[in-house]
Amino acid sequence: MPKARKQQVSLEDTRYYHCVSRCVRRAYLCSKDPYTGQSYEHRREWVQNRLLSLTQVFAVEVLAFAVMSNHTHVVLYVNTDAAKSWSELEVIERWHQLFGGTNLTRKYVDDQERESMESWELHQVEKLIAEYRQRFTDISWFMRALNEYIARQANKEDKCTGRFWEGRFKSQALLDEQALLSCMAYVDLNPIRADIAKTPESSDFTSIQMRIRAALQGKQPERLKAFDSYDIEYTALPCHLNDYLELIEFSGRAIHEGKTGHITKGTEDILTRLSIDIESWMELTQGFEYQFCHLAGREQSMRNCRQADNLSRIRGAPQAKRLLA
Known part of the structure; x- marks a missing residue:
């Protein structure tokens, strides 16, 4: 089980x-489709570039x-010590490199708007920072940031929708x-x-x-x-x-x-x-x-x-x- x-x-x-991670489709992730003759070799570079770029955001290193x-x-x-050393502002800035964040986190990164934030807003931001910091040491979130990006790129290129990877x-x-x-x-x-x-x-x-x-x-x-x-x-x-x-x-x-x-x-x-x-x-x-x-x-x-x-x-x-x- x-x-x-x-x-x-x-x-x-x-x-x-x-x-x-394994691809679910008949057409290979990065190879040449024997039925259409179309090559997908360029997708290897997608994966490599995305994988290595994520190490600059997450507290996860690639061996x-x-x-x-x-x-x-x-x-x-998973470098948990690195994640603990980041300031609150750095955690949010890293999160915004990959995800949209919230109205409150976007206000927080602006020096002038941060000074005018109310106490309840700052409290909510602190909770989000703790959550983001934990996610930066979570390999599930790391692999999600990798695989979802590649799936969206491939779907866009293939002009289709649906599952790209066979599962988690x-x-x-x-x-x-x-x-x-x-x-x-x-x-x-x-x-x-x-x-x-x-x-x-x-x-x-x-x-x-x-x-x-x-x-x-x-x-x-x-x-x-x-x-x-x-x-x-x-x-x-x-x-x-x-x-x-x-x-x-x-x-x-x-x-x-x-x-x-x-x-x-x-x-x-x-x-x-x-x-x-x-x-x-x-x-x-x-x-x-x-x-x-x-x-x-x-x-x-x-x-x-x-x-x-x-x-x-x-x-x-x-x-x-x-x-x-």
């Missing part, structure tokens, strides 16, 4: 989530993404570093597994391509959550960028050739550090989405998760025990 979204998302357990022909993958981090997005809570890094690799390698791209750097509209292009200039992408380095604060991802790129390269080669191949020294170090053997890693990065349900991580992480309270059977626990022992 499906779980309610509020039961799938608990920021007390983890701030990392993998979200998948990995892949825009496929009929679905999208995103790995997100699927989410998986990533409870520990093992689940996080293997899920990111799974997302980054999606185009290679689908034979859309031959190498990570040629995988258009993916986070791994953005990271590689930035790395060639000695940088990390501004719109993506950074990996660990000497000049990045402690909230960075739990390994060095070079280690992750080597891991992706190795995993991609093994998937492409259909065999494990040679494990490089750098890759071996990070896998050993995370206590994942190579066979389990390959299985995770080829089918992460299908190995777990709403929770993903080591068996003990899953049992410690508040979302699993009062459940006699945790879906995905056998896979966790086998793959992330």
